[in-house]
Amino acid sequence: MKPFFRDTWVEIDLDAIRANVQAFRRHLPGQTEIMAVVKADGYGHGSVQVGREALQSGANSLAVAMLDEALVLRKAGITAPILVLGYTPLDSVAQAYEWDIALTAYHAEWVHQAARLVAEQFRQKETPLAIHVKVDTGMGRIGVQTEAELDELVAALHQSPVMQWSGIFTHFACADEEDTAHVRKQHERFQALLEGLRQNGYVLPKVHCCNTAAAMVFPEWGYDSIRLGIGLYGLYPSMYLKQREQIMLTPALTLKTKISHVKTANSPFTVSYGATYQAQAGEQIATLPIGYADGFSRLQSNRGVVLHHGRRVPIVGRVCMDQTMVSVPRGDAEVGDEVVLYGRQGQEEISLDEVASLMGTINYEVSCLLNHRLPRLYVKDGQVVEVAHSISK
DSSP states (O other): OOOOOEEEEEEEEEHHHHHHHHHHHHSSSSTTTTEEHHHHHHHTOOOOHHHHHHHHHOOEEEEEEEEEHHHHHHHOOOOOOOOSOOOOOOHHHHHHHHTOOEEEEEEEHHHHHHHHHTHHHHHOOOOOEEEEEEEEEEEESSBBHHHHHHHHHHHHHHHHHTTTEEEOOOSSSSSSSSSHHHHHHHHHHHHHHHHHHHHTOOOOEEEOOHHHHHHHHGGGGGGGEEOOOOGTTTTSOOOOOEEEEHHOOOOEEEEEEEEEEEEEOOSSSEGGGGGEEEOOOTTTEEESOOOOGGOOOOTTTTOOOEEETTEEEBOOOOHHHHHHEOOTTTTOOOOOOOEEEEETTEEEOHHHHHHHHHHTOHHHHHHHHHTTTTEEEEEEEEEEEEOOOOOOO
């Protein structure tokens, strides 16, 4: 039986995921590991499938934003190290300990309370909870900022028998920009804080600071690991870095649908809500079964394009919740024709960067918007190897 019933889907090229991991592997120092970031359901690509492929391709560990995302990976059978990069509420720490998931800490008091909460589990398991310390060097989000805060936090970890200080990291705010003054200042601050810890007699655990952008521009800052996020999916952190062509990446995502209805205007008629477009006599209008409820943005109304028979055709009228209309100038559209909304068809391509520019946002958001209503087809060596569709479970 067909695993989904609407002719709209996302294809994820696992060979592209592999190629992107290996591209960074060649770019980095030999001792630097790769932590594949699969938060937000793998930036809309599927965290489990991308995580598995990344690990098989040379990544050493995975990272997510929250504990719920880590549990999805564990329950899917992934046993590699997983780090939660964001905040974990105290009432969730026991779950993290049970499932062997590393957490991020940036308050000594949180460490003291978390240690008390897992003490009973520790007596039975006798393995410590892995903790990575987050340092705020200029992002302004979570993380300790001062040497005093850092010393207090690290001391709390060392004093706790149920905690293991497993990592220390920071995050860069402007690593994707041509002006490197801010990122260099952040790195200098990070180095100074690390040196202060060394001088206080601490042996540093795993050190990581580079996101995709920093890893591209400053591979020598790789330390023990980088956090490979947007680049894992074949997307560049900014147009500046794309144009530099330091690393050639392969986009992994294609968004496809099939025409569900075709009509040719015998006389002018309006299209979609608000009647913002009027089809002219002889114009062919095709309906596509995809809309903003799938994460295909309404901002593309009367502005975006799709690919039909390898040619660009314009979106006309407003994108609806479940349907979108396009004008087919050649009049050769038929029900069942495949249409590409993001990706390549023939010699033409609609990149996520192009769509992001039209929407006034970044490529990260374009892929993350694609939600659970859309089935994911995972392709390897040109063959579909898995279909995932959470709405049909």
